[in-house]
Amino acid sequence: PDYQSDAVAAYQKDCPSCPPQKLWNATGRGYPDISALGGQVNPYCVHAQGAFNGVAGTSAATPVAAAVFAKLNDLRLAKGKPALGFLNPFIYQNAAAFNDVTTGCNKANGKYGFTASTGWDPATGVGTPNFAALAKLM
Secondary structure (H helix, E strand, O other), rough: OOHHHHHHHHHHHHOOOOOOHHOOOOOOOOOOOOOOOOOOOOOEEEEEEEEEEEOOOHHHHHHHHHHHHHHHHHHHOOOOOOOOOHHHHHHHOOOHHEEOOOOEEOOOOOOOOOOOOOOOOEEEEOOOEHHHHHHHOO
């Protein structure tokens, strides 16, 4: 899509340690758009069924990211503005309001993966939401 074409092209230009081209689509949509801490080292503490437990992985990261954008919508609604709606163009237009993740690789235990780098990358998107920076844009 147009809203991410420059960011994806910039990564593909130098593509640090990219897997062999036959394993990924260089002409399709780039993903992910953003990332969030998954709590692998320090799990999120949640209370469920009368006990506190640690939660990690996508099951932790996804609701955290959703909560950040829900809080941003609260700020907008309090000012009489509409909800953000479809986020993707906003994300790429305001990539500086995210914490850019520049180290790591998403290969897990596999042979191939994408390396994080400055700007958008297929390991971490534009990075993790920075609520304080995003709130200033509301």
